[in-house]
Amino acid sequence: MAHYEDERLADLVKADRVHKNIYTDPEIFELEMERIWGRAWIYVGHDSQVKEPGDYFATNIGKQPVVMIRHKDGEVCVLFNRCGHKGAQVVGDGCGNARQLRCSYHGYVFDTDGALIHIPKEEAYDGTRFGKGRPEYNMQQVPRVDSYHGLVFASMSAKGPDLKSWLSGAAASIDNLVERSPEGRIEIAGGCFRYLHDSNWKMFVENLNDAMHPMVVHQSSSGTAKRVFDENLKEGDEAPFELEMLSPFTNNYEFFDKMGLTAWDYGHSVTGGKFSIHSGYSPIPGYMEALTNRYGEQRTREILAVNRHNTVIYPSFTLKGVITSIRVVKPVAVDKTVIESWVFRQVGAPEELFQRSITYCNLINSHANLVGPDDYEAYHRLQHGLQTQDGNEWVSQHRYLGLDEVDEDGTKHAVGTSDMVFRHQFQTWKNYMVNGGALQ
Numbered sequence: 202m203a204h205y206e207d208e209r210l211a212d213l214v215k216a217d218r219v220h221k222n223i224y225t226d227p228e229i230f231e232l233e234m235e236r237i238w239g240r241a242w243i244y245v246g247h248d249s250q251v252k253e254p255g256d257y258f259a260t261n262i263g264k265q266p267v268v269m270i271r272h273k274d275g276e277v278c279v280l281f282n283r284c285g286h287k288g289a290q291v292v293g294d295g296c297g298n299a300r301q302l303r304c305s306y307h308g309y310v311f312d313t314d315g316a317l318i319h320i321p322k323e324e325a326y327d328g329t330r331f332g333k334g335r336p337e338y339n340m341q342q343v344p345r346v347d348s349y350h351g352l353v354f355a356s357m358s359a360k361g362p363d364l365k366s367w368l369s370g371a372a373a374s375i376d377n378l379v380e381r382s383p384e385g386r387i388e389i390a391g392g393c394f395r396y397l398h399d400s401n402w403k404m405f406v407e408n409l410n411d412a413m414h415p416m417v418v419h420q421s422s423s424g425t426a427k428r429v430f431d432e433n434l435k436e437g438d439e440a441p442f443e444l445e446m447l448s449p450f451t452n453n454y455e456f457f458d459k460m461g462l463t464a465w466d467y468g469h470s471v472t473g474g475k476f477s478i479h480s481g482y483s484p485i486p487g488y489m490e491a492l493t494n495r496y497g498e499q500r501t502r503e504i505l506a507v508n509r510h511n512t513v514i515y516p517s518f519t520l521k522g523v524i525t526s527i528r529v530v531k532p533v534a535v536d537k538t539v540i541e542s543w544v545f546r547q548v549g550a551p552e553e554l555f556q557r558s559i560t561y562c563n564l565i566n567s568h569a570n571l572v573g574p575d576d577y578e579a580y581h582r583l584q585h586g587l588q589t590q591d592g593n594e595w596v597s598q599h600r601y602l603g604l605d606e607v608d609e610d611g612t613k614h615a616v617g618t619s620d621m622v623f624r625h626q627f628q629t630w631k632n633y634m635v636n637g638g639a640l641q
């Protein structure tokens with residue numbers, strides 16, 4: 202890795218642009234896995250996926266396989282998914298329940314906290330250093346695991362800020378997501394869309410707070426839907442919910458500018474706040490009443506008044522509070538990224554709210570939908586276009602440069618179509634890659 206000394210890495214990020222190698226060079230990708238995905242808090246899963254002892258969910262942190270599992274004492278553990286014997290991945294992909302974890306290669310068995318508890322023909326190890334009760338041969342626990350409202354994050358680094366401080370202002374998006382449940386509780390439900398993109402992971406992360414693209418990229422889907430509905434809806438007809446979802450993507454620049462952008466420490470950010478493309482949805486019968494019963498009228502109004510669009514918790518996790526869904530970023534290679542889309546049920550809310558979220562994800566986030574493939578095509582063209590040797594080595598981040606508003610605590614604000622969030626994400630990128638994750 203001598204190819205990229207720290208000074209050269211730092212040089213790839215300027216105040217108003219970044220070098221294209223950041224998206225295309227496999228060496229930089231490997232360094233990101235070590236220095237960003239190996240240092241930051243990375244989203245693993247929600248604890249409702251592992252309700253009972255022995256429930257497990259196999260996933261990755263960066264390129265490393267891990268398994269989230271509920272131990273018999275009730276604790277949620279995140280283990281490296283690697284056998285203590287010769288290193289085979291112990292748990293296959295996906296989820297399930299197991300009393301113990303038995304490696305499929307030679308049959309060595311581990312407890313649900315990773316402890317090695319059975320070795321076939323164990324006496325063969327007499328007089329050696331291998332055996333039960335030696336922690337180095339267990340399935341190892343990931344250095345740090347913590348959760349916020351049931352969302353489990355893990356860090357491959359033993360050092361660094363605790364989860365709550367690291368979440369910074371983005372924690373409020375999670376608070377609001379959970380407060381939207383009349384019981385203050387969310388649960389993963391309805392399965393997962395898993396979608397391989399042939400582009401760099403940062404393109405997806407940037408796009409979620411990119412308000413310059415919807416009215417262009419989504420003209421073919423949102424614009425067409427609007428036109429078809431306009432032509433077919435008669436006066437007095439109730440507009441279908443699908444139209445409420447699809448229409449705002451082609452709102453004008455002024456709308457997206459007013460939505461605004463906010464960014465916090467460690468690269469996190471949000472579009473919207475007081476209103477967003479989700480603001481115009483019709484009320485769900487019974488939902489307001491269920492919330493009012495728990496929180497009272499005033500607080501219910503405050504909860505529903507929060508209308509954040511996409512929150513990005515850099516680098517791995519994005520959420521939409523109003524839609525109660527998340528999208529999880531899983532880098533595979535410099536030009537390959539898996540995006541997972543999950544939906545939460547707001548416990549105690551009418552079923553219709555959950556169905557609305559499912560409809561949104563079918564329409565917008567799935568592989569066979571109307572809107573997501575527009576973005577997919579844009580990422581593909583970015584990745585492909587950056588292969589050119591046309592003499593321009595830089596990716597522009599000049600929009601509204603110098604016009605960010607910065608609060609005393611470092612929170613940044615800008616109009617929705619500013620490049621502020623991208624400049625901010627890459628300052629964070631530089632901090633992880635060059636400064637060991639220190640705050641700027």
Ligand code: FES
Nearest residue numbers: 284286287304307
């Ligand atoms: S590698 Fe797992 S039991 Fe041998």
Ligand SMILES: [Fe+2]
Nearest residue numbers: 414415418576
């Ligand atoms: Fe988009």
